[in-house]
Amino acid sequence: MPDRSPTLAAQARLSHDLLQAVRRDAPLVQCLTNFVSMNYAANALLAIGASPAMVHAAEEAPEFARLSGAVVINIGTLSAPWLDSMLLTAGSAGRAGTPWVLDPVAHHATAFRRDAVARLLDLRPAVIRGNASEIIALAGGQSAGKGVDARDAVAQAEESARALAAARQTVVAVTGETDYVTDGSRALRITGGSPWMPRVTATGCALTAVVGAFAAVSRDDPYAAAVAALSCFGIAGASAHDQAQGPGSYAWRFLDALAALDAASLVRASPLRA
Amino acid sequence: MPDRSPTLAAQARLSHDLLQAVRRDAPLVQCLTNFVSMNYAANALLAIGASPAMVHAAEEAPEFARLSGAVVINIGTLSAPWLDSMLLTAGSAGRAGTPWVLDPVAHHATAFRRDAVARLLDLRPAVIRGNASEIIALAGGQSAGKGVDARDAVAQAEESARALAAARQTVVAVTGETDYVTDGSRALRITGGSPWMPRVTATGCALTAVVGAFAAVSRDDPYAAAVAALSCFGIAGASAHDQAQGPGSYAWRFLDALAALDAASLVRASPLRA
Amino acid sequence: MPDRSPTLAAQARLSHDLLQAVRRDAPLVQCLTNFVSMNYAANALLAIGASPAMVHAAEEAPEFARLSGAVVINIGTLSAPWLDSMLLTAGSAGRAGTPWVLDPVAHHATAFRRDAVARLLDLRPAVIRGNASEIIALAGGQSAGKGVDARDAVAQAEESARALAAARQTVVAVTGETDYVTDGSRALRITGGSPWMPRVTATGCALTAVVGAFAAVSRDDPYAAAVAALSCFGIAGASAHDQAQGPGSYAWRFLDALAALDAASLVRASPLRA
Numbered sequence: 175m176p177d178r179s180p181t182l183a184a185q186a187r188l189s190h191d192l193l194q195a196v197r198r199d200a201p202l203v204q205c206l207t208n209f210v211s212m213n214y215a216a217n218a219l220l221a222i223g224a225s226p227a228m229v230h231a232a233e234e235a236p237e238f239a240r241l242s243g244a245v246v247i248n249i250g251t252l253s254a255p256w257l258d259s260m261l262l263t264a265g266s267a268g269r270a271g272t273p274w275v276l277d278p279v280a281h282h283a284t285a286f287r288r289d290a291v292a293r294l295l296d297l298r299p300a301v302i303r304g305n306a307s308e309i310i311a312l313a314g315g316q317s318a319g320k321g322v323d324a325r326d327a328v329a330q331a332e333e334s335a336r337a338l339a340a341a342r343q344t345v346v347a348v349t350g351e352t353d354y355v356t357d358g359s360r361a362l363r364i365t366g367g368s369p370w371m372p373r374v375t376a377t378g379c380a381l382t383a384v385v386g387a388f389a390a391v392s393r394d395d396p397y398a399a400a401v402a403a404l405s406c407f408g409i410a411g412a413s414a415h416d417q418a419q420g421p422g423s424y425a426w427r428f429l430d431a432l433a434a435l436d437a438a439s440l441v442r443a444s445p446l447r448a
Numbered sequence: 449m450p451d452r453s454p455t456l457a458a459q460a461r462l463s464h465d466l467l468q469a470v471r472r473d474a475p476l477v478q479c480l481t482n483f484v485s486m487n488y489a490a491n492a493l494l495a496i497g498a499s500p501a502m503v504h505a506a507e508e509a510p511e512f513a514r515l516s517g518a519v520v521i522n523i524g525t526l527s528a529p530w531l532d533s534m535l536l537t538a539g540s541a542g543r544a545g546t547p548w549v550l551d552p553v554a555h556h557a558t559a560f561r562r563d564a565v566a567r568l569l570d571l572r573p574a575v576i577r578g579n580a581s582e583i584i585a586l587a588g589g590q591s592a593g594k595g596v597d598a599r600d601a602v603a604q605a606e607e608s609a610r611a612l613a614a615a616r617q618t619v620v621a622v623t624g625e626t627d628y629v630t631d632g633s634r635a636l637r638i639t640g641g642s643p644w645m646p647r648v649t650a651t652g653c654a655l656t657a658v659v660g661a662f663a664a665v666s667r668d669d670p671y672a673a674a675v676a677a678l679s680c681f682g683i684a685g686a687s688a689h690d691q692a693q694g695p696g697s698y699a700w701r702f703l704d705a706l707a708a709l710d711a712a713s714l715v716r717a718s719p720l721r722a
Numbered sequence: 723m724p725d726r727s728p729t730l731a732a733q734a735r736l737s738h739d740l741l742q743a744v745r746r747d748a749p750l751v752q753c754l755t756n757f758v759s760m761n762y763a764a765n766a767l768l769a770i771g772a773s774p775a776m777v778h779a780a781e782e783a784p785e786f787a788r789l790s791g792a793v794v795i796n797i798g799t800l801s802a803p804w805l806d807s808m809l810l811t812a813g814s815a816g817r818a819g820t821p822w823v824l825d826p827v828a829h830h831a832t833a834f835r836r837d838a839v840a841r842l843l844d845l846r847p848a849v850i851r852g853n854a855s856e857i858i859a860l861a862g863g864q865s866a867g868k869g870v871d872a873r874d875a876v877a878q879a880e881e882s883a884r885a886l887a888a889a890r891q892t893v894v895a896v897t898g899e900t901d902y903v904t905d906g907s908r909a910l911r912i913t914g915g916s917p918w919m920p921r922v923t924a925t926g927c928a929l930t931a932v933v934g935a936f937a938a939v940s941r942d943d944p945y946a947a948a949v950a951a952l953s954c955f956g957i958a959g960a961s962a963h964d965q966a967q968g969p970g971s972y973a974w975r976f977l978d979a980l981a982a983l984d985a986a987s988l989v990r991a992s993p994l995r996a
Contacts, residue, residue: 210760210776212484212525216649221695226649227554228484231527234558241557251760253779253803255527280775283789284782373981375764375774421769422977430694433647486758486799490923495969500923501828502758505801508832515831529801703970707921 182362186444188395189402192388193437197223201243201390203383206230206260208250208279211379214425215246218380221432222406224387232259236266239274243390246383247299248277249290257290264297273300273389273396277382282311295342300389300396302338303347303382306331313338328354336361347385347400349378352447355404357397364401366408366445368415370424377428381407401446408445410435456636460718462669463676466662467711471497475517475664477657480504480534482524482553485653488699489520492654495706496680498661506533510540513548517664520657521573522551523564531564538571547574547663547670551656556585569616574663574670576612577621577656580605587612602628610635621659621674623652626721629678631671638675640682640719642689644698651702655681675720682719684709730910734992736943737950740936741985745771749791749938751931754778754808756798756827759927762973763794766928769980770954772935780807784814787822791938794931795847796825797838805838812845821848821937821944825930830859848937848944849893850886851930854879857896861886876902884909895933895948897926900995903952905945912949914956914993916963918972925976929955949994956993958983 203219204227205212212228219226229238232255239245245267247260267274276299281291291312304312306326313334328350335346340358348354353364371377381403388399410431418424477493478501479486486502493500503512506529513519519541521534541548550573555565565586578586580600587608602624609620614632622628627638645651655677662673684705692698751767752775753760760776767774777786780803787793793815795808815822824847829839839860852860854874861882876898883894888906896902901912919925929951936947958979966972 208776209483209757210764213487213649213761216484217695217699220647220649227557228482228525229554229557230525231560233528234526234560237558237560251776251778252782254781280777283775283777284785286779286782286785373768375761375768420978420981421765422974422981425765425977426696426700426974429696429699433694433696483757487761487923490758491969491973494921494923501831502756502799503828503831504799505834507802508800508834511832511834700970700974703973704968707968707970 192402195391204242207248211376214376215383235263239267240270244386245274246386250279363447364404367411373421466676469665478516479520481522485650488650489657509537513541514544518660519548520660524553637721638678641685647695740950743939752790755796759924762924763931783811787815788818792934793822794934798827911995912952915959921969
């Protein structure tokens with residue numbers, strides 16, 4: 175990848191501005207997310223300054239999507255009634271111009287999930303956030319992962335991510351030890367985080383929710399939204415690491431770090447890399 | 449409001465006695481509550497000394513309500529099957545003389561919720577606990593809130609709360625920076641808490657659950673139950689604030705503070721105000 | 723009970739080996755568990771070194787059970803669609819040779835639960851984990867418990883546990899202040915833990931999930947799996963106690979302790995008793 179230092183610096187400043195916008199506007203982020211992550215994702219949204227709304231039923235979720243700043247759809251604990259509602263809500267979001275973000279949790283594990291994700295993809299998410307195994311499989315590749323864990327490294331998923339983003343005209347964020355974000359043409363990497371993060375359940379789902387918060391304040395540029403959200407997780411995630419003594423203490427220290435995150439650090443200690 | 453200091457002192461002593469009763473009796477509190485709050489509400493109930501039971505299915509929840517000390521119904525993540533069960537369970541609780549408490553989360557956000565709450569209200573909750581926006585809208589007023597956040601101040605909701613309590617012969621608790629409780633004729637305010645509280649998801653839902661615990665030991669006086677529960681949250685909430693460094697640490701420190709709450713402090717440092 | 727010290731020492735060494743196997747293999751543990759416990763159980767599985775997958779829908783859970791190292795079924799927040807899926811998934815697990823673990827939460831509280839557990843039992847769980855009241859009732863005895871709490875002491879449940887294990891050719895683990903594990907002929911007790919444990923919701927459900935992790939690496943010996951899981955909870959549970967100041971801090975300190983658990987301590991400070 176060519177040296178993009180000036181672009182990276184501009185992107186870092188944009189992340190700074192978007193974090194301030196999230197804190198100023200407290201965008202309403204509607205999540206149709208899995209049961210495991212609901213509490214932690216809501217707390218992450220509150221910590222970053224957004225306003226979570228876990229509204230999922232088919233009777234109201236499509237209507238609510240018209241009020242929302244962004245919609246987040248995560249198939250972690252999928253079931254048939256939830257899928258119906260996700261499809262209706264993503265459709266409603268699309269018609270209303272509300273950006274929506276997809277987390278295709280373990281979509282390659284069963285036929286039910288594969289079919290669900292294929293139908294959701296057709297409804298044009300603004301951003302897709304997954305681990306390397308999920309993104310490789312989503313682009314049609316052969317993943318080593320069987321469950322919700324990533325068995326593949328992010329670097330192995332870069333080509334898949336780029337192809338998927340280009341084919342679907344979306345932004346793809348692959349997260350792992352170093353993250354990778356691409357819109358099919360642009361791409362960059364985000365460092366930071368902590369080895370404890372994959373040992374705390376729902377941190378990935380919380381990240382997807384926070385991508386939604388940034389998408390709400392960056393409707394024209396979902397690439398910038400994804401980069402900003404991942405940057406916040408990178409910096410706050412590393413900051414929480416230093417004081418944590420295990421996954422239990424990491425979980426709450428990370429929320430404290432997200433809430434205390436100094437926007438200036440997104441520029442001063444930018445985690446962005448070419 | 450006239451000076452009610454003697455009444456406030458008597459009310460504080462009653463709160464003290466009710467907390468001791470909760471700890472002695474460990475009342476069974478059945479919660480049909482939202483997915484986001486289930487874990488935190490159960491932990492708050494355990495911390496205060498009650499026994500939580502998250503039993504929600506239509507096949508058993510109405511039957512279980514006859515065994516419960518109180519029932520708590522919270523529409524945060526409502527869906528059609530849950531609403532059916534809530535209506536059956538509230539009805540069963542009513543017939544059995546089991547007090548039930550309503551948390552009308554964001555009921556003004558969608559038609560589905562508005563209709564649900566109208567039907568639940570007809571089943572006569574002993575206490576309604578909500579934020580200012582929810583209570584104003586419930587009384588037929590125009591609220592500034594759009595989602596689960598309160599965009600209105602508690603003081604603006606006092607008249608709505610009083611009218612709602614009188615019209616429905618119930619107790620209404622409006623929570624915010626300073627809380628307000630009324631049964632339509634009596635009213636008082638409760639101080640304490642922490643600015644971190646609204647930054648931790650499910651603290652309001654946990655409070656509603658704890659109102660249920662107190663309602664179970666104060667069946668003839670749901671006003672006293674609401675005042676006692678809010679007082680516990682006021683004092684424990686302020687005590688947790690001093691040591692918390694953010695919303696993550698506040699969440700667990702608050703549970704520690706609830707469990708460690710000295711009943712005498714409800715009198716000695718009463719958070720009640722006229 | 724006769725002195726079984728040599729057997730206890732061998733069992734302790736086996737627990738040590740099984741913990742190392744869990745950490746090496748990171749077995750995929752599929753949980754159909756209650757909403758209250760999902761997050762905490764997933765975090766406990768990650769802390770011990772396993773890989774959680776909360777996959778519950780009838781459309782995919784039976785298929786997923788063929789990939790899983792073990793399946794955990796917990797009826798805490800049961801509903802009709804979940805019960806259908808539990809029955810299908812337990813059946814699929816049985817056909818695939820995947821061990822499955824049953825947590826019959828409050829099964830004696832309602833007719834719906836009693837019937838559900840009777841049908842699940844016929845599908846032959848490898849291990850049943852419950853509190854004393856649940857196990858007594860499951861063996862046909864008269865329990866003092868009404869809700870999810872144990873109102874009976876473990877010692878009172880030992881005969882019930884032994885009879886149930888023998889009749890159903892399964893392993894029964896009764897947990898409380900001192901735990902009891904039996905396969906109908908063998909039996910032992912496990913000490914440790916903390917008085918805070920029953921004051922933190924979902925610790926029992928998390929334990930059942932961790933029994934699943936051990937069952938995945940000890941398919942031929944579910945008795946050893948249950949003993950190892952309870953030993954980890956005993957030692958990590960006592961270790962967390964020393965630094966906790968209440969149920970809030972205990973919850974995360976316990977996860978830290980599980981992750982930091984030195985396998986050698988299972989032998990050196992064995993919590994096993996005759």
